[in-house]
Amino acid sequence: MLADELGLHVSTVSRVLNGRYGATGAGSETVARIRRLAQERGYRPNPHATSLRTRRSHLVGVLVPRLADIVLATIYEGVEEAATALGYSTFVTNSRDEPELQRAKTEMMLSRRVDGMVFGDARSDARFVDELAARGVPFVLTNRRAGDHPSATCDDYDGGRQVARHLLELGHERVAVLAGEPYASTGIDRTRGCLDGLREGGVDVPAAWVVHSPFDAAGGRAAAEQVLAGPERPTAVFAVNDFAAIGAMGALRDRHLQAGEDVAVVGFNDTPLARQLPIPLTSVRSPVREMGREAMQLLHRLLAGEAVQSLLLPPRLVVRASSAGHLGDPAVVEAPALTRRAGPAPAGSR
Amino acid sequence: MLADELGLHVSTVSRVLNGRYGATGAGSETVARIRRLAQERGYRPNPHATSLRTRRSHLVGVLVPRLADIVLATIYEGVEEAATALGYSTFVTNSRDEPELQRAKTEMMLSRRVDGMVFGDARSDARFVDELAARGVPFVLTNRRAGDHPSATCDDYDGGRQVARHLLELGHERVAVLAGEPYASTGIDRTRGCLDGLREGGVDVPAAWVVHSPFDAAGGRAAAEQVLAGPERPTAVFAVNDFAAIGAMGALRDRHLQAGEDVAVVGFNDTPLARQLPIPLTSVRSPVREMGREAMQLLHRLLAGEAVQSLLLPPRLVVRASSAGHLGDPAVVEAPALTRRAGPAPAGSR
DNA sequence: CTGAAAGCGCTTACAG
DNA sequence: CTGAAAGCGCTTACAG
Numbered sequence: 001m002l003a004d005e006l007g008l009h010v011s012t013v014s015r016v017l018n019g020r021y022g023a024t025g026a027g028s029e030t031v032a033r034i035r036r037l038a039q040e041r042g043y044r045p046n047p048h049a050t051s052l053r054t055r056r057s058h059l060v061g062v063l064v065p066r067l068a069d070i071v072l073a074t075i076y077e078g079v080e081e082a083a084t085a086l087g088y089s090t091f092v093t094n095s096r097d098e099p100e101l102q103r104a105k106t107e108m109m110l111s112r113r114v115d116g117m118v119f120g121d122a123r124s125d126a127r128f129v130d131e132l133a134a135r136g137v138p139f140v141l142t143n144r145r146a147g148d149h150p151s152a153t154c155d156d157y158d159g160g161r162q163v164a165r166h167l168l169e170l171g172h173e174r175v176a177v178l179a180g181e182p183y184a185s186t187g188i189d190r191t192r193g194c195l196d197g198l199r200e201g202g203v204d205v206p207a208a209w210v211v212h213s214p215f216d217a218a219g220g221r222a223a224a225e226q227v228l229a230g231p232e233r234p235t236a237v238f239a240v241n242d243f244a245a246i247g248a249m250g251a252l253r254d255r256h257l258q259a260g261e262d263v264a265v266v267g268f269n270d271t272p273l274a275r276q277l278p279i280p281l282t283s284v285r286s287p288v289r290e291m292g293r294e295a296m297q298l299l300h301r302l303l304a305g306e307a308v309q310s311l312l313l314p315p316r317l318v319v320r321a322s323s324a325g326h327l328g329d330p331a332v333v334e335a336p337a338l339t340r341r342a343g344p345a346p347a348g349s350r
Numbered sequence: 351m352l353a354d355e356l357g358l359h360v361s362t363v364s365r366v367l368n369g370r371y372g373a374t375g376a377g378s379e380t381v382a383r384i385r386r387l388a389q390e391r392g393y394r395p396n397p398h399a400t401s402l403r404t405r406r407s408h409l410v411g412v413l414v415p416r417l418a419d420i421v422l423a424t425i426y427e428g429v430e431e432a433a434t435a436l437g438y439s440t441f442v443t444n445s446r447d448e449p450e451l452q453r454a455k456t457e458m459m460l461s462r463r464v465d466g467m468v469f470g471d472a473r474s475d476a477r478f479v480d481e482l483a484a485r486g487v488p489f490v491l492t493n494r495r496a497g498d499h500p501s502a503t504c505d506d507y508d509g510g511r512q513v514a515r516h517l518l519e520l521g522h523e524r525v526a527v528l529a530g531e532p533y534a535s536t537g538i539d540r541t542r543g544c545l546d547g548l549r550e551g552g553v554d555v556p557a558a559w560v561v562h563s564p565f566d567a568a569g570g571r572a573a574a575e576q577v578l579a580g581p582e583r584p585t586a587v588f589a590v591n592d593f594a595a596i597g598a599m600g601a602l603r604d605r606h607l608q609a610g611e612d613v614a615v616v617g618f619n620d621t622p623l624a625r626q627l628p629i630p631l632t633s634v635r636s637p638v639r640e641m642g643r644e645a646m647q648l649l650h651r652l653l654a655g656e657a658v659q660s661l662l663l664p665p666r667l668v669v670r671a672s673s674a675g676h677l678g679d680p681a682v683v684e685a686p687a688l689t690r691r692a693g694p695a696p697a698g699s700r
Numbered sequence: 701c702t703g704a705a706a707g708c709g710c711t712t713a714c715a716g
Numbered sequence: 717c718t719g720a721a722a723g724c725g726c727t728t729a730c731a732g
Contacts, residue, residue: 044461046402046463047398047461047462047463048397048398048399048401048402048407048463049398049402051398052396052398052399052402057398067417067423067426067427068420068423068424068427070418070420073417073418073420073423074418076417077417077418077444080443080444084458089441089458089462090441091439091440091441092442093430094427094430108434108439111394111397112397112439113396113397113398216622217622217623217626218622218626221626243623246623246626246627246628247626249628250626250627250628252628253628253629259628272566272567272568273567273593273596273623276566276567276568276571276596276597276600277567277596277600278596278599278600278602278603278609278628278629279603279628
């Protein structure tokens with residue numbers, strides 16, 4: 001179409017617009033004419049024709065457990081950001097952490113002829129990614145790692161250790177961990193890091209205080225309730241995820257306990273809500289957007305045939321009121337005022 | 351490829367697999383052979399070739415202000431659900447409510463040859479969608495409506511009225527509205543519905559108590575602070591969005607006021623967090639997922655050449671502790687215990 | 701420096 | 717009922 005108008009052959013136009021073959025593939029005069037008209041017409045090559053010919057779609061499939069989870073949504077934003085910068089477009093979809101859906105959605109992506117996949121939902125109990133690797137499908141993991149597959153994730157183990165150090169400094173000796181889903185490397189590594197860190201500080205966490213649950217507020221609330229139903233009460237609760245931490249705060253409040261005063265609460269990811277909560281939440285900030293960006297860049301290099309190495313991005317603890325640490329100050333910790341405060345509150349308000 | 355193996359012509363295979371032309375386009379014996387092998391081989395037609403030939407990509411572009419906002423993420427889940435069911439794939443991206451980005455991302459989608467667009471980010475102050483309509487680009491709005499363009503949204507005005515009715519029943523006469531962004535139909539309609547409803551109940555809201563702000567916790571907190579800084583204090587705050595409501599709760603707590611006891615707080619959308627908050631939040635449930643689903647179905651009909659009519663989905667108020675309504679019971683409303691409760695809390699904990 | 705041809709994998713009238 | 721041809725819009729060696 002451009003070619004006709006310029007009285008040139010379509011191949012010449014293509015050569016120029018793709019700018020390979022030595023300098024430009026045409027005389028500078030011709031090049032200028034082509035570029036000018038392309039600009040003027042807002043010409044965009046038909047990507048379907050290009051894909052058909054080049055066998056490269058510049059399409060990438062992204063799977064996440066749940067896009068309505070702000071952590072995954074933000075990771076996806078990072079993926080998409082890098083994808084756009086590198087000339088790819090992305091399809092995203094939810095797998096709801098269901099292996100069959102993960103499989104079905106991936107096949108759908110592949111039938112759409114994506115060049116590669118980014119998985120934010122790898123399960124340590126499923127061999128799905130192993131199979132894909134065996135089939136030669138290019139992919140990168142993010143959010144959760146698995147096996148030796150290339151990934152860009154947060155150093156969750158270190159994040160867990162930072163939480164342990166913080167709680168030890170505050171003098172906590174009775175710590176419960178809301179450990180998330182047992183098949184997610186995030187929950188596993190954060191929990192292990194915390195338990196290891198505490199152990200090094202001489203604090204052991206009883207098995208009954210490591211409770212698995214979904215990564216949302218309802219899950220955190222249920223897990224916290226389970227812990228609080230026991231005979232002894234922990235002085236600190238580490239939830240491997242901010243939403244679970246919010247749920248834990250709710251469970252505490254139901255028992256007339258206040259986060260940050262009666263029980264320290266620590267979350268993970270430092271979602272924007274953490275600092276805005278009525279009782280601001282201590283949380284480990286993880287570089288979620290960067291994770292997504294890096295994952296996409298790894299995939300790009302993989303697609304270019306390079307060998308890539310997995311990335312572990314550093315987290316950082318952000319201390320707020322929910323673990324402000326009045327522990328060690330008996331006047332505050334045991335303050336009758338605190339008990340009284342909660343006591344007379346009308347039951348109807350909860 | 352299937353054709354060769356079967357000793358048939360590719361056109362025969364195509365005819366059968368697409369199942370048009372009378373019964374099936376081939377003899378029942380042939381049909382069976384083709385279907386069997388296609389199944390066996392897991393054959394999927396190359397969508398790029400199909401798109402090139404048919405000039406239909408079965409691709410849809412989706413724009414939202416922010417995918418990390420759970421409301422938009424859930425709407426997108428609905429869009430994607432319907433898209434999958436109807437045989438489309440979707441590209442989603444953020445426009446961050448910036449008109450230039452909205453424009454640029456849309457052009458990018460169009461250059462990818464999407465069949466149509468779903469916009470969750472229409473701005474009442476921008477003529478962008480008007481231009482697109484003039485250019486003949488098929489699209490449907492969701493989340494926010496605008497002009498007469500086809501849309502699937504919540505009946506936000508009615509939702510606002512439900513809030514008004516609830517607050518009137520509780521006896522509130524001093525109500526502030528955190529109205530969201532001034533260019534979003536959601537905020538505008540919810541606010542208008544509430545103000546109209548209150549007015550009919552004889553309650554007028556002073557202009558200074560209708561405050562615009564971003565649709566997030568930080569925005570809600572800032573807006574609430576502005577209201578609370580005034581000489582008179584409202585007895586109820588309606589935030590047109592749950593996250594703004596959470597921010598408002600934070601602002602209240604900073605002033606030693608408790609949501610649901612000192613000041614009623616109502617949100618909108620009934621996000622999953624609302625019921626899980628330490629103080630559960632009264633909120634208007636809006637059918638977000640359905641909105642997305644319906645929008646995609648409208649687009650499908652539009653692409654089929656049908657005339658479509660906009661949809662207004664009904665919301666429903668869900669009452670919780672944050673507006674439990676002790677108003678009218680002076681012993682509780684004015685309870686010195688409440689003041690005392692907040693008073694002695696160590697400043698360091700906030 | 702530019703043109704002409706082949707071909708990517710489909711679909712769709714049109715023959716036979 | 718099935719085949720053969722044309723063509724969607726590109727890219728890429730290959731001529732000249």
